[in-house]
Amino acid sequence: MAAGICGSDPPRVLKHWKYPVPAIPGHEFSGVIAEVGKDVKNVKVGDRVVAIPFIPCNECEYCKRGLFSLCDDHGMLGAKSFGAFAEYVNIKATNVLPIGDMDFEDAAMIEPLAVAMHGVLNIGVQVGDTVAVMGSGTMGQLVIQGLKIAGAGTIIAVDISDNKLRESKELGADIIINAKDINPVEKIKELTGGKGVDIALECAGSKITQEQCLLITKKKSKIGFLGIAYSDITLSEEAFENIFRKELELKGFWNSYSAPFPGQEWTKGINLVNEGKIKLKEMVSHRFSLEDTYKAFEMIRDRKEEFNKILILPQGVEK
Known part of the structure; x- marks a missing residue:
């Protein structure tokens, strides 16, 4: 218990x-x-x-x-x-x-795993996608594991904790970036040849990473928000303009439920844990x-x- x-x-x-x-x-x-x-x-x-x-x-x-x-x-x-x-x-x-x-x-x-699965299953990951996960706490680490199973090609984890980034690497992240030491926007642009990632998933609930998601994604890419906002967010001109100039798709993911209740987020999550595919x-x-x-x-x-x-x-x- x-x-x-x-x-x-x-x-x-x-x-x-x-x-x-x-x-x-x-x-x-x-x-x-x-x-x-x-x-x-x-x-x-x-x-x-x-x-x-x-x-x-x-x-x-x-x-x-x-x-x-x-x-x-x-x-x-x-x-x-x-x-x-x-x-x-x-x-x-x-x-x-x-x-x-x-x-x-x-x-x-299982409950937080189901929340992570709600995002991973509904953001529309394609095999080989490059995905940035902003925030490597519990939710970020769960999302990373789900993305790996979904077929993401390269997973980039961003956080300010070396310990959480190390854990994220062990759980499936391909590249880790400590935002205290390296500008994640510049580094991700460098890693993607200036284009940006196919998908960004915000898991920190930070106004900093929430804006950065709009700066690291390529044209026609998708951004998913799983982190809860605890303060007002002010966007830079560039970040806001990227939404329409790049025709970005922004999606919010709330809770973890679908039909039939409680949903595949729960049943798949339990099965993946029992199969040893999720830690x-x-x-x-x-x-x-x-x-x-x-x-x-x-x-x-x-x-x-x-x-x-x-x-x-x-x-x-x-x-």
Whole structure:
């Protein structure tokens, strides 16, 4: 049993919680079914499962079109209702998937993997494409692995952490660029003969990399945004003009769901992990017991040490 801290959790917990209180965060998690309702048939007590935190309304125009990620009135465990930084979670039977013998820590990362797969599957990667991944944290590293499986030719990872770039290289990136040492826009232009990349995927949620995506792509290329923006973005004249002068295609990727719910992002993700084609636990940098959850958020707030994926373990951390 395990629960991950998502990149969206710290701003909510440490800055502005916009949902009802009292509240329990945590929406990336796996566990064991402890109890079932009398009409539940798809799972039984003792089943090992991964949770799907998103609860579509199934009534709005987007749900009826199978675009569940865009639901107008969805529920969300760990935000609108109690989440997984706890010993027990109440969840609909339709919102769990079996994981078989998959490690609980791997399974707790299926949700962010599904988010990455939502982007990779929908950006339209062609075999041999040159792709830049801006941001090499958990999401970037998951995207890199998905791109490799999808047939991308050259994957360029950009970050400001040598450790995360090294990990990205181990997980499938062909070229790594530390933006603290090298101008990534100039370097990518150099690597592509001045043309730019076929696809840029923004995974950092930084206004810097969000603009750089518009500066490193070739004509008729595609840009996908997976990182959440936490500040206003001001574009340079060149970046904005590139959108229409190069006829760029900009796509946003929100959540991780499609039809039939929860979607191929989840089912393919689980299969790829079980087949050993995607590595998840290797990205975990820190583990905390449930009682020490506050220490995890203090570490994130203070940034006294580098971290990647952080897991909360209700059963405690092995010493």
